[in-house]
Amino acid sequence: MVIFSAVLALAVLFLILPVSRGVAWTVAVGIALLTLAAVALRTLQRNRAREQSAHVLAALGTATADLPVSLRTRMPLALVTGDSLVQLFNRGADEERLAHIGDGAIWLRVNNPRDLPRIGVAVKQWRDGRAPDGIVLSISPALHASEDALTQALRVARQAVSDTSRMLGTGLPGYIAIYQRLTATPAAAVGLQWYGVSSTTRLTDAPKEVPPGDAHRFEAVMQAAESQVHQAGGDPVAAARAAALASVIGWTQRVVLGPLTDRSQPATPWALFGLGWIDCGPASDPRSPWATDVHARSGIMPPPMDASPAPWPLPQPVIEAMPRRLWVSPRLAAFAHAIALLACAGAVAIWGSAKNNQTLLTYIGADLGRFSMIPAEHDTARRDALKAIVADRDQIDYYARLGVPMRLSFGMYRGTLLMPVLNDAIASYQAPPPPPAVVTLDSMSLFDSGSAQLKPGSTRAVVGALEMIKAHPDKRILVAGYTDNVGNANSNLKLSMARAGAVRDWLVEASGIPVMQFAIQGYGDTRPIADNGTDAGRAKNRRVEITLVPEAPKDVPAERSPRT
CATH class of the missing domain: 1.20.1270 (Substrate Binding Domain Of Dnak; Chain:A; Domain 2)
Structure with a gap:
């Protein structure tokens, strides 16, 4: 998905967005580097998770070898951590068993709560993208030396659950199973029964201020134990179990729920959906937190009791009301x-x-x-x-x-x-009319005979040419002088050139047009326009012509490559 996102971003960047090529390439390099870093980091994390959890995945594969893939994603999977895991997962001679299928769920053993995040990621990969359905914390009060030691262990578990939820991107429902011997009667004589609460909604956030609904749930558990006393006709064993159960429930609310749900702690409060108690567990110890609490409150010390034989029952009733989360396959x-x-x-x-x-x-x-x-x-x-x-x-x-x-x-x-x-x-474009090609000036009106000096007042004859030149300042101007055939031909040629220069100088001064835009030429008597044999013909041949030299036409192009 990261690569797909990067390809889309680059396509939109280069093909559509209105940005310069320099900016586009700079952003593209940044996107490419981030993509490579994200893919490399994610691949490294997945490979490391697989390597660290290889034994867990192998155990899951062995335990679920007979399960179809679709069933292992639909069947609830609970991670079990805490106390007495050997007794819970010991099935026969295999005491190192890590996974167990039965009692309506897949149970996976996590020996160290700090391993929960890593194993949770491995389970999500193994289940085709579906995270574990819940975490069960097994607590055996008799295994803890003091209430402070138990509190510290609960805080470690809470932090591990918080880290796991963050890594998996989803909250994990929590369940507590209390394994405590309540009576000295052997379990085989009376059977094993769970007492507890299982809910599809979160239980309590603050155990010291139990909402009425949750208080009613705990009272229902104690009422169920008391009803068994009535059904047994006041059997002393059932009565002792009911009394001990009431005591351990109160102890759980005061001692266990606080470290797990107290909002003053840095870790996220654990969302609890089920609590269960069972008359099963290790050998009782008068120094255990629960026994110490009973003695402090009632002055009665619980009698010594032997450990329950393994295997101990897994807390299936506690997770029966496990909330079902919508799961979407990774492909979808x-x-x-x-x-x-x-x-x-x-x-x-x-x-x-x-x-x-x-x-x-x-x-x-x-x-x-x-x-x-x-x-x-x-x-x-x-x-x-x-x-x-x-x-x-x-x-x-x-x-x-x-x-x-x-x-x-x-x-x-x-x-x-x-x-x-x-x-x-x-x-709508219309080209302007072409300028007059030639303005012819009579030399006799401009110069005295044989002279190249403009006569006073002769400039009026050049005004028309000046107006033409000013109307087309971008044109080049050719000033040419001509004479008749009277006199020496070389003298006539020099005279025609000098007269053309005199007219040119006046036009430059009057128009302000740079002198480089003018050209002069003297032709002498070489280009007559009339018969030099008559006075009228010679008068026409004595002239100065001012010509606007047309430039090469700049045609409008028919096509131009599209702008980019």
Whole structure:
């Protein structure tokens, strides 16, 4: 799922999101490193858990060899830790047995409460992703030297349960089984019976302030023992058991529930769903916490009693009302996560596509606005704006012919609606009329005979040429001088060149156009336009021509590659 998430993130990042390539590659490297680290860490944790719990998984495999896989995931599985585990799991000569199937559940032995997190993870893997259904804490009061020692052991168990729940990502229901000899009568004579409470809802959080509902549950347990006394006709053994049971129930509420559910402790309170007591356990010890409590409260010391023969019964009645949790197979959960990730990626993709389309519409709108704001007389700037509009039109047409890219898809594309607007804007462009090609000036009106010095007042004849030049400041200007054939040809050539230079200098000074934009040429009498044999013809040949040299046409491109 981590790799799938990373692939989705990279696809959305590079194909859709409106970010620069530099940012995209930086984020991609970060995603790749995090993905590799997460996969490596998770793989290492799983392998370590398998190695550390190999003996547990082997024991589970041996004990459940005859169970179908579907049954081992549906059958309740309880982790049992605490006291007297050998007596609980001893079935025949195999005293090191770690798992037992029977009494309506799979029971797994955890010798050290600190191993609960590790074994819980291993069980979850073994059960195809389903965590254990509960944790049973076995308590034999006679095995503890003092109440303080018992309290410390309970706090260790509580911390281990909290760590297990955190690692598994789910709360684990708790159950307490108290194994205490209540009467000296051999168990085989009277049978073994559990007294307790089993509930699908959490019992009490604060044992010192037992809610009425929970108090009623404990009273029901004692009433059940008292009813057995009546049924037995006042049998002294049954009466002694009922009295001892009432005492051990009160002791459990005061001594056991506190360390497990007290909210002042750092670990999470253990959610208890069942408590059970049974007249079975190790040999009684007058120094045990329960015996000491009975003596302190009543002045009566419980009589010495022998240990119950193994195996001791597992607390099946205590977990009968175990709350059933909805379990989803890892494959179905992975499929659901994949659908959720795809939905998130789709939402981000739609958002990114909307932003990209907004950007597309914004810059096309800016191109159209710039074109419409440029006056017709500024043809050069108008032609540049027209090129941008034509490029926009070609880009939209490219998408229409070859398909809209993914970054603009997901139902957000609106570029087709802009095609008529762009075509109308392109069709509205009209090139300005071409400038006059040549302005011819009479040399006699500008210069005295044989002179290249402009006569006073002659500049009025050049005003028309000046206006033409100012209207087209981007054009190059050629000033050419001509003479008739009277006189020496070389002198005429020099005179025509000098007159062209004089006109050029005046135009530069009057227009402010750089001199580099002008060119001068003298042709002398080599290019007559009339017959030099007549006075009228020679007058026409004595002239200065000012020509705007046309530049190579800059055609508007028909296509432009799409913007990226």
